[in-house]
Amino acid sequence: MDSILKLTDVGLSYHNMNGETSALHHISFSVAKGEFVSIVGPSGCGKSTLLSIIAGLLEPETGTIAFENPKGTIAYPKIGYMLQKDHLFEWRSIYKNILLGLEIQNKLDEAHMALVDDMLITYGLYKFKDKKPSELSGGMRQRAALIRTLALEPDILLLDEPFSALDYQTRLKVSDDIYCIIKKENKTAILVTHDLSEAISLGEKIIVLTKRPGTIKKIIPITLSIENRTPMKSRNAPEFKDYFNLLWKELNS
């Protein structure tokens, strides 16, 4: 399989006057194109730091990150990042919020606007595009945030606990929603979460991190014997429980 992203021996420490805290240590893994990878670990293990490094917001102190496209030439693909909260700005309409990234990158051209309109229609937000964010439900807001990210046509999507601000019922629905959108748009995704069921139900591969400093404890490929996988259906797969127990053991040993 073509790998789109390859981390080799990545490490990072945070520094302040009282000393240094090692956040990540010897992180190596690769992600294939179109793959959905979940990263789990105890809180404070550097999960979000890892995403920030992949997104290029932080420079790793050691190791390298390589992005490769299928043709084999090394090029930096575009990376989309979804944060914990939707951060839709209350002073902009939903539509204006979605255009934020295009605005920043000066890409408000016809092709991109058409892409945004298409997504708005496909994902049921077109009617609400002139509303204020506060007039939308949590699930719709998260969908709007995803369209804002997808408008920039990223090759890799980073999801930093994007469902954690939602109540449980909405959370199940929205993770189904978002998963299907990501699969439909054929994107590669890396999800960070502390919810084990969520990690299994969305991920095709789970990377388990240890407590601080975060190192890779185990990489578990997930194979479920169901067809047309969605997060909801995955939860009913016969293997789901076993993976859950395996993960639970890994995190608590």
Add this chain to the structure above:
Amino acid sequence: MNSVSVTQQQYVKQKKRQLQLLKMIRILILIAFLTVWELATNLHYIDGFFFSSPSRILLCIWNMLFDGSLLLHIGVTLYETLLSFLLIILLSMGAAMLFWLHPRIYEVFDPFLVVLNSLPKSALAPLFIVWLGTNVRTIIVAGISVAVFGSIISLYSGFASVDKDKIKLIYTLGGGKKDALKKVVVPGTIPVLLSTMKVNIGLALVGVIIGEFLAARKGLGYLIIYGSQVFKLDWVIMSIVILCIIAIGLYSLLNCAEKKYLKGL
């Protein structure tokens, strides 16, 4: 939705009555004060020459409206206050934006700002006169000096308290620090800006009056000082009353703008 319960109706009714009562009490206090003042001077409990009276003030306003001098003084003070206010906003926005983009510069200037902010600005006014002369420029500078340092500090701390994740969002969308300033920090701080403006308009008026005390031939501040020197105390007290009205007017204008903005959100 259109059927409101009886208890809700009662609640609304009671609240409305309370508000009306509050307004009535305020108006009554004002009327009582003015009546006592008027009667006390008429019955010679206090000397109207020193303490003036509502009727003398009205007469004074009437006379000065006719010779046109009152509107000139009010106009000059308003013009100077609004100009100072505008410059305060521009200067403090500019400085706060510069400081946000370059926190190192802020770190350098922070103690100076604190000192300048706590300095009583009226102490500087005589210096301004010597440096800049007795003219409008001095008065504008005095008006600015009273408010600008505090304004910079409040705006900058408003900028600095914007949610870090919102700024991170701009970076994840490929933007830089300037984009973060333009798209998040400034629009997100408009409520802080509006409340700072409400404080500043009052302070600008204070500074302008201090300036007019020392360096003016026109304006309400000049009228107060001149009136006290020639024992025309009607002028002094009339000017104070008009200043009250100006202060309320300007403040409620900004208050309205703030309410309108917050409602629009």
